[in-house]
Amino acid sequence: MAEIELKNIAHSYNPQAADMTYALDPFNMTWVDGGRYAILGPSGCGKTTMLNIMSGIVQPSEGKLLFDGVDVTTLSTSERNIAQVFQFPVIYGTMTVEQNLAFPLVCRNYEKSVIDAKVEEVAKALSLQGLLKKSASRLTADQKQLISLGRGLVRDDVAAVLMDEPLTVIDPDLKFRLRRQLKEINQKYRSTLIYVTHDQNEAMTFAENIIVMDAGKIVQVGTPAELFDRPKTTFVGYFIGAPAMNFFECQAAGGYKLSIGSAVIMTGTDLSKVGSAPFKLGIRSEYIRIVEVKGANTFSAYVQRVEDMGNYKLVTAVFEGHVIKVKVERDIAVPADSVELQLPAENCCVYAADVLVS
Amino acid sequence: MGLLYSTLKYLAVTLWSVFVIAPFLWAISTSFKDFQSVTNGATYIPWVDFEPTLEGWRALWKSPAQGGVAIVEPFFNSVFVTAAGSAISIVLGTLAAYALSRFTFKAGPIRNGDITFFFISQRIMPPVVLAIPFFIMLGKFSLLDTLMGLILVYIVLLMPIAVWIMVDFFNKVPREIDETALIDGCNPYQAFYKVVLPNSIPGIVVAGMFCMIFGWTDFFFSFILTFTEVQLLPVAIVALNSSITPWWSLSAAALVSVAPLVFVAFIVERFLSKGNLSGALK
Numbered sequence: 001m002a003e004i005e006l007k008n009i010a011h012s013y014n015p016q017a018a019d020m021t022y023a024l025d026p027f028n029m030t031w032v033d034g035g036r037y038a039i040l041g042p043s044g045c046g047k048t049t050m051l052n053i054m055s056g057i058v059q060p061s062e063g064k065l066l067f068d069g070v071d072v073t074t075l076s077t078s079e080r081n082i083a084q085v086f087q088f089p090v091i092y093g094t095m096t097v098e099q100n101l102a103f104p105l106v107c108r109n110y111e112k113s114v115i116d117a118k119v120e121e122v123a124k125a126l127s128l129q130g131l132l133k134k135s136a137s138r139l140t141a142d143q144k145q146l147i148s149l150g151r152g153l154v155r156d157d158v159a160a161v162l163m164d165e166p167l168t169v170i171d172p173d174l175k176f177r178l179r180r181q182l183k184e185i186n187q188k189y190r191s192t193l194i195y196v197t198h199d200q201n202e203a204m205t206f207a208e209n210i211i212v213m214d215a216g217k218i219v220q221v222g223t224p225a226e227l228f229d230r231p232k233t234t235f236v237g238y239f240i241g242a243p244a245m246n247f248f249e250c251q252a253a254g255g256y257k258l259s260i261g262s263a264v265i266m267t268g269t270d271l272s273k274v275g276s277a278p279f280k281l282g283i284r285s286e287y288i289r290i291v292e293v294k295g296a297n298t299f300s301a302y303v304q305r306v307e308d309m310g311n312y313k314l315v316t317a318v319f320e321g322h323v324i325k326v327k328v329e330r331d332i333a334v335p336a337d338s339v340e341l342q343l344p345a346e347n348c349c350v351y352a353a354d355v356l357v358s
Numbered sequence: 359m360g361l362l363y364s365t366l367k368y369l370a371v372t373l374w375s376v377f378v379i380a381p382f383l384w385a386i387s388t389s390f391k392d393f394q395s396v397t398n399g400a401t402y403i404p405w406v407d408f409e410p411t412l413e414g415w416r417a418l419w420k421s422p423a424q425g426g427v428a429i430v431e432p433f434f435n436s437v438f439v440t441a442a443g444s445a446i447s448i449v450l451g452t453l454a455a456y457a458l459s460r461f462t463f464k465a466g467p468i469r470n471g472d473i474t475f476f477f478i479s480q481r482i483m484p485p486v487v488l489a490i491p492f493f494i495m496l497g498k499f500s501l502l503d504t505l506m507g508l509i510l511v512y513i514v515l516l517m518p519i520a521v522w523i524m525v526d527f528f529n530k531v532p533r534e535i536d537e538t539a540l541i542d543g544c545n546p547y548q549a550f551y552k553v554v555l556p557n558s559i560p561g562i563v564v565a566g567m568f569c570m571i572f573g574w575t576d577f578f579f580s581f582i583l584t585f586t587e588v589q590l591l592p593v594a595i596v597a598l599n600s601s602i603t604p605w606w607s608l609s610a611a612a613l614v615s616v617a618p619l620v621f622v623a624f625i626v627e628r629f630l631s632k633g634n635l636s637g638a639l640k
Contacts, residue, residue, distance in 0.1 A: 057537050077540040090538045094556040107543030151542060 002067040002159040004031040004054060004192065009063035011049055023049050025216045026062060031160065033068075034190035036183065038197055038207035042239070046216040047196045051162045054194070055082045067159050078107075080159060083152035087165040089144035093137035097128060100136045101150045108155075122150045125181060142170045149178070153185060160192035167202065179206050200240055204228075212236050228284070229347075234354040237282050243314065243325045245282045247351075252279060258350065261320035263299035267348040269357050280351040285325040287347035290315070290332065291340045298342045306334050317341065382613075389414045389610035396605045414606030418614065427607045432594035433614065436574060439505055439590060443512030444569035448562060450513070451520025456550060458521070459528035460536065474525050477518040485578045488514075496583060503587045511579050516569040523568065527561030528554070567626045574619060591615050 010026040024046040031037060039047045052058035054065065056077035065073045072080050083104070092100050101122055105115045123129045126146045131139065136147055145166065152161045163182075167175045183206065186193045197203050203210050204224040212220045212227065212235075220232040231237035237245030252271045253259040258281050265281060291298060301317035301324055308330075315326040315334050324341065328334060350357045387402060390410035401407035420426020454477075457463075458470050480488075492511055493502070501507030531554060539549035580590035589597075595615060598608045 055537075055541055057540070076545070077537070078543045078545060082541060084538070084541045086534045086538070088532070088534070090532065090534045092535075092539075092553055092557070094559075104542040107548070148538075151538070 002192070003033045003069075004160055005029070005066040005069075006050075006054075007064045007066065009050075009053060009060050009065065011046075011053060011058060012061045015061045022061075022216050024053070024060075027218050029211070029218065029221075031192055031194065034186070034192055036186045036193045036195075036206065036208045037211060038195045038203035038209075039211045039213060040197060040200060040203040040239075041213035041219075042198060045213040047198075047213055048164055050213075051084070051164055051194065051196055054080075054160070055084045055162055056080050057084075081155070081157065082160055082162060083155060083158045084162040085145075085148045085152045085164065085166040087168050089141060089148050089169065091136040091139075091144045091147050093135075095136055096132065097123075097134055097136050097139070097147055098132040100147045101128075101132075101154055104151055104155055118154050118156075122154045125153070125185065126150050126178075142174055145169050146178075153191075156189060156191075158191065160194055162194050162196075164196045165198070166195075182206065200242075204240075212239065214239075230349060230356065231282065232356045234280060234282065234351050237349070237351075241284060241286075243285055243327075245284055245349075246288070246324050248281045248322050250279050250281045256345070258348075260299075260322065263319070265297050265343055265348065266345045267350050268345050269348075269350045271350060271357065274352055274357055277352050279357075280354070281343075282349040282351060283343050283347055285314070285327045287344055288324065288326045289342040289344065290326065290328055290334065291342045294340055295342065297345060298340050300338050301341050302338050303334065303336060315339070382616075385609040385612055388605050389607075389613060391606050393606075411606075414604070414610045417604065417607040418610055427594075427598055427604065427611065429591060429594045429611050429614065432589045432591045435505060435588060436591040436615075437618070439508045439512060439580075440570055440573035442509045443516055443573050444566055446509070446513050447516035447520045447569050448566050451517045451565065452524050452555075452558070452562060454517075455521050455524030456528055456554065458525050459531075460533070474521065477521040480514070480518045489579070489582050492579065492583060502583060503585045505588055507583060508580060508588070508590070511583060512573050512576070515576070515579070516573055519568050519572060520565045523565040524558070524561055527558060527565075531557065563626055567622060570622055571619060574615075 006027065006029045008026050008028060009024065010022055011024040012020050012022050014020055039050060041047050049058060053060045056072075056075065056079075060073065063073075064071055067080065092103060095103070098119055101119045102115045105118060110118075119132070120129075123132055126149060128143070128146055128150060131143065136144065139147070149163075149166060152158075152163070167178060170178060179202070182193060182195075185191065195203070195206055197206075208223065209221060210224060210227055211218055214235050220227060220236050222230075222232075227236060227240050231240060231245060234245075234247060237247065248260045250258040250260045250265070252274070253264050255272055256267050256270055258265050258267055258271070258279060260281060267281065271279070294300075299319055301319035304316045304318050304323075307314045307316070312330055313328050313332070313334060315328055317324045317326060317339060319341070326339075326341065387404065388396065390404060390412070391401070391408055392411050392413055395401050395408035404410040417426040418429050421428050458474055461470075463470050463473060492514075496502045496507040496511070499507075501510065535557070536546075536549050536554060539553040540546070544552055575592065576590075577592040577596065581593050581596075584590065584593065591611075592615070595608065595611045598604060598611065
């Protein structure tokens with residue numbers, strides 16, 4: 001295991017071109033030894049490039065990569081001692097399941113007794129014991145992906161296990177079980193796990209820390225709760241959570257107050273030092289309350305529709321042209337025409353130029 | 359409707375089978391005939407239309423001085439030249455194809471695809487274009503009328519086929535398999551021969567089959583570049599076409615020349631049924 005540090009790392013796939021563009025903008029990042037991380041972002045945002053830079057498949061255009069303080073930027077993939085699992089199963093089709101699992105250890109000249117013990121342990125953890133003697137090419141897609149995962153987990157001494165959307169081809173039931181097993185493996189061996197995904201639920205349920213990326217930039221690093229409660233940019237607010245965060249164009253109304261049309265909302269942010277730039281107020285649909293009487297931070301909105309989502313109701317309301325999504329418990333009765341909505345000050349996030357005002 | 363379709367289908371297959379097998383049956387039948395049975399009108403069924411004899415087959419082993427046609431030495435010459443030419447072409451072609459599939463080459467406007475096309479373009483030219491250069495070059499190195507000279511020429515002719523087939527095959531092999539092998543601890547050479555190569559057996563078998571077919575059936579270059587010392591099977595068979603053609607020996611020799619390809623086809627079919635070309639990896 002190792003602490004992985006990316007120092008001013010940047011990458012461009014056309015570094016010589018006159019119109020050179022970064023696939024990954026310069027950034028610094030430290031992956032703590034034994035941590036469980038998820039890199040989350042839309043397709044093409046640079047997640048896989050970042051992973052490939054760490055494994056050595058891609059040489060960064062700029063910057064340094066340090067493993068426990070040692071510069072490994074120019075080292076080959078095998079010398080870095082990294083494990084990586086790709087989105088689609090990569091198996092050695094001419095080998096048996098057992099040979100596949102043992103391959104990383106065989107390549108590194110481990111003793112046979114160690115190899116046998118590790119293969120058995122990993123096969124047990126991934127429920128592959130019955131398949132060990134079978135040809136790997138004859139298995140189903142999710143079994144093949146389990147072998148890929150197994151090859152990543154079979155070495156104890158890897159600097160980190162990098163996973164690039166590894167559960168895409170796995171059935172939902174098994175996916176849930178595997179995520180839990182990966183967590184257990186992380187806790188047992190304290191191996192650093194870095195998990196790339198574009199599925200926020202996967203990231204939220206798996207990782208201790210999430211790195212949100214957009215267009216080659218790291219937008220926010222934080223715990224699932226931090227990303228949910230205090231998105232640093234409006235992009236994170238839109239990207240995390242279902243439905244996305246509600247945003248309202250608004251104006252400063254003095255001190256901690258903002259005006260959304262005719263409604264004046266008290267926030268938890270002192271806006272007096274920020275100036276009078278146009279603001280956006282963001283609030284999660286989970287935090288908006290339906291109240292019976294007018295009061296502080298309330299306004300009346302017209303109920304457009306109420307959708308039964310099974311375990312909750314999703315109310316779509318309109319206030320002076322602003323569309324508002326509100327999650328309410330299934331048992332709560334929602335008036336058919338208009339509702340009083342309350343935005344708690346502590347849950348209101350204020351954004352200037354799409355960046356959170358702290 | 360189902361019965362009609364089924365009947366038509368089997369009828370078509372039967373007709374096609376007769377069309378394919380008939381020349382072989384004719385050759386087999388003729389190889390057991392003697393002069394009288396061939397020249398005195400059409401005969402088909404042994405012991406009914408004619409009395410079968412092994413004279414045509416015995417002649418294959420006899421020297422011309424003993425009244426035979428001596429195709430044993432040309433046969434083994436062909437086996438040696440085809441096997442050596444194909445094997446070297448496959449080894450070199452596979453390495454070249456892997457490089458063309460995995461690495462980017464640039465020379466002015468030329469890219470990987472152009473280089474691959476350059477290889478196969480050698481086969482687009484009519485063979486006669488290459489005859490004079492080959493003749494002069496082999497002559498300069500005293501390789502005319504030698505097995506070594508023919509092997510070199512066959513490598514030139516067969517390697518483009520190997521490169522062309524293998525580039526396409528390697529392009530279908532996901533790069534992730536190489537990358538996984540590197541991550542698992544292989545160096546690039548180990549990744550190639552421990553992981554990529556074993557998974558490429560179906561492609562190599564197909565490329566090998568094409569090389570062997572083209573090498574084995576070549577008449578033009580073996581005719582132009584050999585004289586008296588070395589003779590390959592196609593030239594030896596054609597040489598039987600004299601003023602009085604020994605159809606019985608000619609048929610037997612033709613069957614002998616086809617046998618290795620039939621044997622190769624059976625082996626290749628077994629290999630191909632183990633995994634198709636595109637899906638052998640995932």
